[in-house]
Amino acid sequence: MWDGIYLDYAATTPVDQRVLEAMLPYFRETFGNPSSIHRWGQKSEAAVEQARNKIAQLMGCSASEILFTSCGSESDNFALRGVAYHALKSRGARHILIPPVEHHAVLRTAQDLAENHGFDLEYLPIDPFGSVSAEDLESRIRSDTAIVSIMYANNEIGTINPIQELAAICRAKNVPFHTDAVQAASQLSIDVKSLDVDLMSIGAHKFYGPKGVGALYVRSGVDLLSIQTGGSQEAALRAGTHNVPLIVGMAKALEITVMDREVFNQHYQHLRDQIFSFVQRHIPDVHISGHPQMRLPNHASFVFKGIDGNQLLIALDIAGIGCSSGSACKTGNPEPSDVLKAIGIEDEWALGSLRVTVGRQTTQGDIDTFLEVLPDIILKLRRTHG
Amino acid sequence: MGDQRIIAIAMSGGVDSSVAASLLVEQGEKVIGLMLRLWSDPNQPNRCCSPHDMTIARQVASQLDIPFYTLDAQEVFKHHVVDYFIEGYSQGITPNPCIECNRHIRWNFLYQNALALGATHLATGHYARIAFSDNHYHLLRAIDHHKDQSYVLHMMDQDRLAHAIFPLGHLSKSEVRRRARLRSLPVADRQDSQDLCFIGYLDYHHFLLEHRAPISPPGPIVDIDGNRLGTHKGLAAYTIGQRKGIGVSKPYPLYVIQKEPSRNALLVGSKEQLGRDTFMVDQIHWIDGSEPDQHIQVQVQVRYKSPEIVSEVKLIESEKVFVRLESPLPDVTPGQFAVFYNGEECLGGGVILL
Numbered sequence: 001m002w003d004g005i006y007l008d009y010a011a012t013t014p015v016d017q018r019v020l021e022a023m024l025p026y027f028r029e030t031f032g033n034p035s036s037i038h039r040w041g042q043k044s045e046a047a048v049e050q051a052r053n054k055i056a057q058l059m060g061c062s063a064s065e066i067l068f069t070s071c072g073s074e075s076d077n078f079a080l081r082g083v084a085y086h087a088l089k090s091r092g093a094r095h096i097l098i099p100p101v102e103h104h105a106v107l108r109t110a111q112d113l114a115e116n117h118g119f120d121l122e123y124l125p126i127d128p129f130g131s132v133s134a135e136d137l138e139s140r141i142r143s144d145t146a147i148v149s150i151m152y153a154n155n156e157i158g159t160i161n162p163i164q165e166l167a168a169i170c171r172a173k174n175v176p177f178h179t180d181a182v183q184a185a186s187q188l189s190i191d192v193k194s195l196d197v198d199l200m201s202i203g204a205h206k207f208y209g210p211k212g213v214g215a216l217y218v219r220s221g222v223d224l225l226s227i228q229t230g231g232s233q234e235a236a237l238r239a240g241t242h243n244v245p246l247i248v249g250m251a252k253a254l255e256i257t258v259m260d261r262e263v264f265n266q267h268y269q270h271l272r273d274q275i276f277s278f279v280q281r282h283i284p285d286v287h288i289s290g291h292p293q294m295r296l297p298n299h300a301s302f303v304f305k306g307i308d309g310n311q312l313l314i315a316l317d318i319a320g321i322g323c324s325s326g327s328a329c330k331t332g333n334p335e336p337s338d339v340l341k342a343i344g345i346e347d348e349w350a351l352g353s354l355r356v357t358v359g360r361q362t363t364q365g366d367i368d369t370f371l372e373v374l375p376d377i378i379l380k381l382r383r384t385h386g
Numbered sequence: 387m388g389d390q391r392i393i394a395i396a397m398s399g400g401v402d403s404s405v406a407a408s409l410l411v412e413q414g415e416k417v418i419g420l421m422l423r424l425w426s427d428p429n430q431p432n433r434c435c436s437p438h439d440m441t442i443a444r445q446v447a448s449q450l451d452i453p454f455y456t457l458d459a460q461e462v463f464k465h466h467v468v469d470y471f472i473e474g475y476s477q478g479i480t481p482n483p484c485i486e487c488n489r490h491i492r493w494n495f496l497y498q499n500a501l502a503l504g505a506t507h508l509a510t511g512h513y514a515r516i517a518f519s520d521n522h523y524h525l526l527r528a529i530d531h532h533k534d535q536s537y538v539l540h541m542m543d544q545d546r547l548a549h550a551i552f553p554l555g556h557l558s559k560s561e562v563r564r565r566a567r568l569r570s571l572p573v574a575d576r577q578d579s580q581d582l583c584f585i586g587y588l589d590y591h592h593f594l595l596e597h598r599a600p601i602s603p604p605g606p607i608v609d610i611d612g613n614r615l616g617t618h619k620g621l622a623a624y625t626i627g628q629r630k631g632i633g634v635s636k637p638y639p640l641y642v643i644q645k646e647p648s649r650n651a652l653l654v655g656s657k658e659q660l661g662r663d664t665f666m667v668d669q670i671h672w673i674d675g676s677e678p679d680q681h682i683q684v685q686v687q688v689r690y691k692s693p694e695i696v697s698e699v700k701l702i703e704s705e706k707v708f709v710r711l712e713s714p715l716p717d718v719t720p721g722q723f724a725v726f727y728n729g730e731e732c733l734g735g736g737v738i739l740l
Contacts, residue, residue, distance in 0.1 A: 384502035
């Protein structure tokens with residue numbers, strides 16, 4: 001009875017059929033614990049290490065530099081906490097630098113480190129698109145900076161940071177640099193050697209892999225403490241039995257993503273640009289949030305004046321279209337998002353945020369339908385609340 | 387999309403709205419669940435929309451395979467229902483917040499929002515019926531007169547009735563519970579909501595005190611001859627017709643006859659002294675949209691659960707009438723609503739004046 005058009009690929013993606021097929025044997029046939037000595041264990045271990053090799057190859061690093069986690073948020077936690085704790089212990093470094101528009105996995109973690117673990121959190125300045133400049137970063141790094149963490153691309157407003165440039169500054173100052181690439185990995189190069197980052201987080205479900213698995217790249221030579229203790233999996237840095245099928249699925253998903261990246265990106269950008277130009281031409285009182293060009297190819301985000309973003313999402317869903325706003329709030333208490341506040345958008349606009357993200361399955365017809373219903377919905381909501 | 391009917395059902399996590407939703411789904415309607423987040427005392431959970439109620443409502447929606455959304459109505463609810471409630475008691479009248487909630491929250495805020503969001507109709511779990519004849523929509527009592535809620539819906543107008551659906555109007559409460567069990571809805575044995583949702587587990591007098599309502603201080607309890615019998619706790623703590631808890635004794639039972647805010651007195655007396663058969667009603671709303679003739683013979687109900695009494699209603703001016711009851715009623719209370727009926731049909735109603 002409810003068919004619909006999914007335009008929320010930044011929230012999550014469906015598992016690619018090829019990924020699903022790659023995973024299936026590891027639920028029942030090859031089910032051993034990779035840490036076991038026997039053949040059952042060995043077969044599973046081989047699958048995990050093969051996945052690690054593949055991911056390392058796709059990210060341009062060596063297999064020993066890839067750690068498996070349960071999701072992007074865990075990777076972010078692991079990077080920040082692991083490096084910060086080690087930096088404090090080994091050289092008394094307490095200073096953490098992040099921009100205020102990071103995903104909560106980084107933002108809340110850094111805040112927790114500051115509030116409960118004695119760290120000193122400093123926010124990097126951002127421009128109105130939410131991106132960090134090399135000069136600002138350079139001027140704020142201190143000798144006691146424990147870690148710098150700057151997101152590759154913003155989940156909410158799509159803006160891409162100049163990661164290569166930012167990483168180079170940290171490299172020159174010899175300060176660990178982490179980038180949250182969870183949102184970026186589906187579309188941007190994640191070659192850690194050319195980007196020259198020290199740590200990078202990814203999560204499989206953003207690139208047509210399964211939910212519940214992620215990875216953290218840790219450049220060899222970067223020290224971090226374990227934040228999950230127990231068994232000696234993942235070089236004794238991350239305890240817990242490997243989730244073999246999901247790890248296998250993540251490797252397959254990343255392979256497809258990297259191989260076909262350009263084709264997908266062209267498809268995304270073609271559809272995305274239609275959304276931008278249509279909305280700007282046909283709907284009054286709307287701005288693009290985030291950078292108009294330096295942004296993820298599949299990502300369109302807006303703020304509409306005088307609209308309640310939650311209601312906009314409900315109205316779109318009732319019309320058969322699944323989108324998102326900045327802050328995922330299902331309980332019905334409207335609050336402007338931290339990100340939109342941080343880039344200086346006033347409440348009257350910030351409450352009316354909309355994120356439209358296209359994906360591999362999105363068709364021209366989907367976009368046509370979406371653009372057909374959007375202006376009416378905006379009009380109706382403005383009439384009721386205006 | 388297009389011309390299809392889309393029915394928004396107001397869900398609360400209770401048995402009535404859940405069964406109402408399931409009936410609509412069974413009828414093949416395209417249904418969406420909406421739940422309001424209402425204001426509650428910061429220290430008390432709202433009894434009708436606590437996180438637990440929301441979880442249950444979500445569960446019901448997912449069981450029925452309908453989308454479910456929550457809307458934030460805290461501000462409008464605080465303004466139109468809670469503040470009205472506090473203000474009413476401060477003025478010495480007995481407000482009816484459930485009616486104001488239906489007027490301003492369900493059948494205005496929620497109604498407007500449901501239509502703006504793309505619904506064509508709003509359904510609720512109220513026990514009442516809607517009929518269409520003579521080019522007009524009519525609000526009728528529920529088949530189950532014990533559960534009838536037309537009293538709190540007397541402010542409905544033609545436009546709202548045209549877009550309203552009450553799926554439970556033809557069912558008895560026991561039938562509703564039976565259907566909830568039959569469909570294994572996780573609400574079948576939940577208690578009916580009672581009293582005021584927003585005061586949590588306080589009684590209303592404590593709530594008024596906690597919210598520093600400017601209610602009257604303690605004052606004299608007097609009888610009809612002016613004899614002082616004792617001291618009352620503040621007029622807001624009493625309702626007209628109340629017998630228990632007055633705190634003074636006589637050889638015969640005493641009842642609250644009247645509150646007199648002008649001298650802060652609580653007038654008490656015997657059962658015979660209780661009751662009145664004439665009063666004025668103001669701010670009258672007529673469901674069919676037009677004022678009746680000068681004189682009409684109708685039935686009137688002065689409380690949600692009180693019996694209907696035959697009465698003569700005389701139009702005094704626009705939206706204002708004089709009511710003469712066939713026999714006196716013990717609990718005609720200023721601030722409460724007098725609702726008029728012609729047989730099964732609810733004609734409208736207004737606020738009882740002193």
